[in-house]
Amino acid sequence: MMVVFGLGNPGARYKGTRHNVGFETVEKIAALKGMKLRKRCFCRYRISSSPSLVLVEPLTYMNASGEIAADCIESDEAVIVIVDQMDLPPGKIRIKRSGSSAGHNGLKSMISAIGPDFIRLYIGIGRPEEGIAVPDHVLSRFSPSDRVLVDKAEEKAAAAVLKLLDGEDFNRVVQWANS
Secondary structure, three states, X not given: OEEEEEOOOOOHHXXXXXXXXXXXXXXXXXXXHOOOOXXXXXXXXXXXXXXXXXXXXXXXXXXXXXXHHHHHOOOOOEEEEEEEEOOOOOOOEEEEOOOOOOOOHHHHHHHHHHOOXXXXXXXXXXXXXXXXXXXXXXXXXXXXXXXXXXXXXXXXXXXXXXXXXXXXXXXXXXXXXXX
């Protein structure tokens, strides 16, 4: 079983922002697998599950994503967390097996809740232009040209998750995704 968390912020106000590429990618995976994300009564997340895959969008806002993580994971499940990454240009993705939060508050929250041993799938959103604060940048929308690149990156990220779900070798998937 694999549990995939797409991190982002809930609500129409944040739809299409840089910080929500995790949500967007999970929604692409759901579409490819014929799954539908739903909010369960009294839950603080949207979820969809099949026999081999659970997709989760925390509705706690990015910086508190880990608050619901333990509710969605059993001890023997592989976990992937999909997040935005300013150190990658729009259109690039990176996969890492484990590590630190690299300053990402959503990852800090996940690590605090479940520990550092999960796969990170980063989607590049680029750095802010000079004079633009990081919070303003991550909550902004992409330019039309960057949006095209990010859509392709999200599709590649979704394909990488499905390759891992199908049992492809982790290192080969990483090499393919990171190229």
